[in-house]
Amino acid sequence: xxxxxxxxxxxxxxxxxxxxxxxxxxxxxxxxxxxxxxxxxxxxxxxxxxxxxxxxxxxxxxxxxxxxxxxxxxxxxxxxxxxxxxxxxxxxxxxxxxxxxxxxxxxxxxxxxxxxxxxxxxxxxxxxxxxxxxxxxxxxxxxxxxxxxxxxxxxxxxxxxxxxxxxxxxxxxxxxxxxxxxxxxxxxxxxxxxxxxxxxxxxxxxxxxxxxxxxxxxxxxxxxxxxxxxxxxxxxxxxxxxxxxxxxxxxxxxxxxxxxxxxxxxxxxxxxxxxxxxxxxxxxxxxxxxxxxxxxxxxxxxxxxxxxxxxxxxxxxxxxxxxxxxxxxxxxxxxxxxxxxxxxxxxxxxxxxxxxxxxxxxxxxxxxxxxxxxxxxxxxxxxxxxxxxxxxxxxxxxxxxxxxxxxxxxxxxxxxxxxxxxxxxxxxxx
Ligand SMILES: [Zn+2]
Numbered sequence: 028x029x030x031x032x033x034x035x036x037x038x039x040x041x042x043x044x045x046x047x048x049x050x051x052x053x054x055x056x057x058x059x060x061x062x063x064x065x066x067x068x069x070x071x072x073x074x075x076x077x078x079x080x081x082x083x084x085x086x087x088x089x090x091x092x093x094x095x096x097x098x099x100x101x102x103x104x105x106x107x108x109x110x111x112x113x114x115x116x117x118x119x120x121x122x123x124x125x126x127x128x129x130x131x132x133x134x135x136x137x138x139x140x141x142x143x144x145x146x147x148x149x150x151x152x153x154x155x156x157x158x159x160x161x162x163x164x165x166x167x168x169x170x171x172x173x174x175x176x177x178x179x180x181x182x183x184x185x186x187x188x189x190x191x192x193x194x195x196x197x198x199x200x201x202x203x204x205x206x207x208x209x210x211x212x213x214x215x216x217x218x219x220x221x222x223x224x225x226x227x228x229x230x231x232x233x234x235x236x237x238x239x240x241x242x243x244x245x246x247x248x249x250x251x252x253x254x255x256x257x258x259x260x261x262x263x264x265x266x267x268x269x270x271x272x273x274x275x276x277x278x279x280x281x282x283x284x285x286x287x288x289x290x291x292x293x294x295x296x297x298x299x300x301x302x303x304x305x306x307x308x309x310x311x312x313x314x315x316x317x318x319x320x321x322x323x324x325x326x327x328x329x330x331x332x333x334x335x336x337x338x339x340x341x342x343x344x345x346x347x348x349x350x351x352x353x354x355x356x357x358x359x360x361x362x363x364x365x366x367x368x369x370x371x372x373x374x375x376x377x378x379x380x381x382x383x384x385x386x387x388x389x390x391x392x393x394x395x396x397x398x399x400x401x402x403x404x405x406x407x408x409x410x411x412x413x414x415x416x417x418x419x420x421x422x423x424x425x426x427x428x429x430x431x432x433x434x435x436x437x438x439x440x441x442x443x444x445x446x447x448x449x450x451x452x453x454x455x456x457x
Contacts, residue, residue: 052068114145126358167188254272257281384400
C-alpha cells in the first residue's frame with residue numbers, strides 16, 4: 028500500500044493530553060510522521076485522507092479479553108460447546124473486536140486448550156481478521172476451585188483445566204506452553220455464585236502457584252490471574268503474575284505492596300460484568316434482587332473505589348474484561364470505557380490513555396514492540412472516530428461511528444465518509 032497521510036484530523040495521541048489538530052503519515056506498518064497545528068507533512072505521493080475534523084486515536088488494547096467465550100449464560104454452557112463450533116465463534120468474535128477498534132488483545136483465558144492458539148495463528152497468517160492476540164490457556168483451577176465442573180459420580184470437564192499439587196501444575200503448564208500459549212491463566216480466587224468457592228476464597232496452595240509461575244517464567248511466558256480475595260492478590264504479586272484481574276478486595280496493606288511493585292503489574296477490574304450482572308441479567312435468570320443478594324451492589328462500589336485508589340497510587344489499571352457472557356456480550360466491550368468514566372470517575376482522556384498507551388505497553392511486555400500511541404516509529408494501529416470522544420466516550424459503542432480501522436498499516440475498515448456534523452467528508456484524494 029502507498030503511504031497514507033491523514034489530514035484535517037484531531038489527534039488523541041494516547042498520552043492522555045488534550046487532542047490536537049494535525050496530520051499523521053503512515054509508511055508501511057509504522058507511523059512515520061506526526062505534525063501539529065498548521066505544520067504540513069510533505070505529500071511526496073502519499074494518498075491524502077481528509078478526515079473532516081474527526082478524531083484519530085491509537086487502536087484499543089483489551090488486556091482482559093476472552094475471545095473464545097461465546098455469550099453463554101454460564102461458563103459451564105461454554106464448556107458444552109464443541110471445539111469446532113467454538114473455534115468458529117471465536118473467529119467471529121475476533122472480527123467484532125476489529126469492528127469496534129480493538130486492534131490488540133491479551134487473552135485472560137481461552138475456553139478450550141487450543142482455541143486461542145489457533146485463533147492467534149490464523150490472525151497472524153492474515154487469513155482471518157482479528158486483533159494482535161496474546162493467546163492464553165483456559166483457566167487453571169484446583170479441585171473444588173471455581174468452575175471445577177466435575178461431580179462425584181461423573182467426570183465432567185468444562186472450559187477449565189483442573190490441576191492439583193505442584194507436580195500436576197508443572198506438567199499441565201508445560202503442556203500448554205508446548206502447544207503455544209503466550210499467557211498462563213490461573214483462577215486463584217473463587218467467585219460470586221459459586222457456593223463451594225466464593226469470591227473471598229483463595230483456592231490455590233502456595234506451592235501450586237509457585238510451580239505454575241516457575242514453569243511459565245522459565246519459558247519466558249507471562250501469567251494472568253483471577254484474583255478477588257486479598258490473599259490471592261498478594262500471592263499474585265509475590266510470584267510475579269503480570270495481569271491481576273478484578274482485585275477489588277485488596278486491603279490497604281496489599282495496595283501498599285502492589286504500589287511498591289507497580290512497574291510489574293496491570294490490573295483490569297472488569298467492572299462491566301459486575302454492572303451488567305446487577306442490572307441486565309434478568310432475561311437469563313439473574314434479576315436485580317438475586318444479584319443484590321449476592322452482594323453485586325457492594326462489589327460494584329468496592330471495585331470502583333479500589334480501582335480509583337490504585338490509579339492514585341500509580342498502579343496501572345485498565346478498562347475491559349469479561350465480555351463474552353449472555354448479559355455482557357462480545358462487541359459491547361467499549362461500554363467499559365463509559366463505565367470507567369461514569370462508575371469510577373476517570374476522565375475520558377485518562378480512560379482512553381489506559382486503553383491505548385498502557386494497553387500497548389502491557390501487550391508488548393518485554394518484546395520490543397512500540398504500540399498504543401500516535402508517535403513516530405510506533406506501529407500503525409489506528410482508528411478514526413466520527414466525533415469528539417473527550418466529549419462523548421460512548422461513541423465507540425457503535426461500530427458505524429468508526430470511520431477507519433487500521434492494524435499494522437493495513438486497512439481493516441477503509442476510510443469512510445463522516446455520517447453527520449461536519450460537511451467536510453473523509454475522502455481520499457491523490
Ligand atoms: Zn475474566
